[in-house]
Amino acid sequence: MSKEAIIKTNDLTKSFGAFTAVDKITFEVMPGEIFGFLGANGAGKTTAMKMLSGLLIPTSGKASVVGFDVFKQSEMIKKNIGYMSQKFSLYDDLTVEENIAFFGGIYGLRGDVLEHAQAELLQRLQLMDQSKKLVASLPLGWKQKLSFSVAMIHKPRLVFLDEPTGGVDPITRRQFWEMIYEAAENGVTIFVTTHYMDEAEYCSRVSIMVDGKIAAMDTPRALKDRFGAKNMDEVFYTLARGAKRGE
Amino acid sequence: MKTFLAFVLKEFQHVWRDKRSLFILIAMPVMLMFIFGFALSNEVKNSNIAILCPKLDEEVLSVIEKIDQSKYFTINKMMHNPNEIENYFKQNKGKMVIVFENDFADKLEHDKLANVQLIGDATDPNTATTMIGYAQGIIGDYQKSLLGETNLPYAIQVETRMLYNPQLLSAYNFVPGVMALILTLLGTMMTSVSIVKEKEFGSMELLLVSPVKPIMVIFSKALPYALLCFIDVLIILLMARYVLDMPIRGNIFLLLAMSVLFIFTTLSLGLLISNSVDQQQVAMFISLVGLMMPSLIFSGFMFPIENMPKPMQIISNIVPTKWYFEILKSVMVKGLGFSYIWKHTLILVGMTAFFTLVAVRKFKIRLS
Incomplete structure (x- = not known):
């Protein structure tokens, strides 16, 4: 590996009192990878992701994200990553344009730069004639594409996607993954959590968390080989079956 | 600073889009003034x-x-x-x-x-x-x-003067009352609901992973409601003066300054509530029952505090609305200056500082 890892953790741990949500996880994500971060509910995915995105300060261990330390430089990390979650994509009561302007604005884009980014984004998504419409009136698939583009409006090198395709039909999901591939080809690293195992197959590498630890991490093909499984679904099931934590 | 403006702009867009809430915010004081002024009068007339x-x-x-x-x-x-x-x-x-x-x-x-x-x-x-x-x-x-026709050797003549409100108009009581209650309700409820809404939708998380300072997120949400509350103050004062013919005796700038202070108090309470709960309904419930009811009972607007049992009189001191109501009556009706209300002012400043501090602390705890 010649390139520098974009995410690098070493024994990263987060405890809440006696409960250890994330237990000494160590892994690296290389630039341009689509890194699938899997795990059952309660396995510690969300906590790990919060630490990596500068929302939570870890209890112990080491981690650097886009070259910054998660303990000391969370502000710098926040500036250089994008984030999109299934729970919320865009403000329904604002227009497409206003949403782009707002999220561009909070990432420090303004004036000509913002206008340029906005025009480019609308053109790429072919939403030019919809820019004055309320986001609420867009179909869910479009919202999601727009949301993904907005998460990357400040051209981050790394994007966190937290279950980005929840509640979307298969065709839209496929289209969404095409966007992810396109972004990865342009050198953006994608860190994605999902519950859909077919999506796990699309990733360049996946890690599966069980009870706060990383139980397995490799390319989907290698994982299937190792567990003698037909698909990722079986791999996941074999590993997650051993979990002691419930929801 | 510019990021802050982007935020404030977005908040105004939210408020502007939500025409129903906006209507309530503006129409409520007008309606209450009319209801109290013309329908719910406790004056004896004809x-x-x-x-x-x-x-x-x-x-x-x-x-x-x-x-x-x-x-x-x-x-x-x-x-x-x-x-x-x-x-x-x-x-x-x-x-x-x-x-x-x-x-x-x-x-x-x-x-x-x-x-x-x-x-x-x-x-x-x-x-x-x-x-x-x-x-x-x-x-x-x-x-x-x-x-007058016959002469009595002795006579005691009782002469009564009703100071500050010789015609015993109820407006002198309800205008300050409506003002205090509206600010309490709107300031607290609208702020807390608007912040909790972001939590419920999950957008709060998105804002927190952005490089924006969390405190800025919170304060920018309160700003549009501060402005709306201030507009309500102006509406009520104008209606009192020109619709109900009630003179405003004290210094109008002192009155407005005190109103701004109280708006800050209610907003800080709203922040405190929003940082303690995760659902809009809960926020609304707490604002209504936890705050509106005590304000109604203990502000002195509906029931005179002097007639309450001692323990209730003591409780009334922790209700911010009471202090603002007293300030309003002193300045608006009696025409008193700042030297008479500095104690009230200090209490409200203290309360605001306390609520803000606790709210910010709670907010920080949630983050870690």
Whole structure:
């Protein structure tokens, strides 16, 4: 590996009192990878992701994200990553344009730069004639594409996607993954959590968390080989079956 | 700073899009002012009363005339038989009956003593008391005019003056009251709901992973509501002055400054609530029951605090609305200056600082 890892953790741990949500996880994500971060509910995915995105300060261990330390430089990390979650994509009561302007604005884009980014984004998504419409009136698939583009409006090198395709039909999901591939080809690293195992197959590498630890991490093909499984679904099931934590 | 502006702009867009809430924010003070000003008045004005008088002689007629002429009473029934009194009240035709005794004029002239009985419907004790008071006043006046002709060796004349509000207009009480309550409700509820909404939708998380300072997120959400509350203050003051003809005696700038301070108090309370709960419904419930009810009871607007038992009087001190209500009455009605309300001001400043501090602390704890 010649390139520098974009995410690098070493024994990263987060405890809440006696409960250890994330237990000494160590892994690296290389630039341009689509890194699938899997795990059952309660396995510690969300906590790990919060630490990596500068929302939570870890209890112990080491981690650097886009070259910054998660303990000391969370502000710098926040500036250089994008984030999109299934729970919320865009403000329904604002227009497409206003949403782009707002999220561009909070990432420090303004004036000509913002206008340029906005025009480019609308053109790429072919939403030019919809820019004055309320986001609420867009179909869910479009919202999601727009949301993904907005998460990357400040051209981050790394994007966190937290279950980005929840509640979307298969065709839209496929289209969404095409966007992810396109972004990865342009050198953006994608860190994605999902519950859909077919999506796990699309990733360049996946890690599966069980009870706060990383139980397995490799390319989907290698994982299937190792567990003698037909698909990722079986791999996941074999590993997650051993979990002691419930929801 | 520019990021902050982007935020504020977005908040205004939210408020602007939500036409229904916006309408409520503007229409509520207007409606309350009209309701209290014209419908819910506890002033006695043109109240229906009846006269029971077996024989209408000249003396009686001149008393009745005086009563009928006053703006307080309208005589809608003349009775001749005491049996009629009960029916009059039962059918709710009026609230008071004035009974003149038999041979009223004769007795007045020869015995120098005649009796009048005032019977009030005390199902509403406040109104009954007020009406009896007015009737006594009118009869007293009449008596004085009789005395003018004869000379009594001694006389104590009672002269009453109602300071600050000689016409006993209820506006002097409800305008400050409505103002205090509206600010309490809107400031707290709108802020807390708007912040909790972001939590519920999950957008809060998105804002927190952005490089924006979390505190900025919170304060920018409060700003549009601060402005709307201030607009409400102006609406109420303008209506008080030009619709209800209530003079605003104190310094208007002092009044506005104090209102801004109280708006900050309610916003800080709103922040505190929003940082403690995760659902809009809960935020609304806490604002309504946890804050609106005590404000209604303990502000002194509806029920005089001096008449409450000691423990309740003590509790009233922790209700911010009470202090603002007192400031409003002092400045607006009595025309007092800052030297009279500095203590109140200090308390409100202290409360605001305390709420903000706790809110920010709670917010930080949630983050880690």
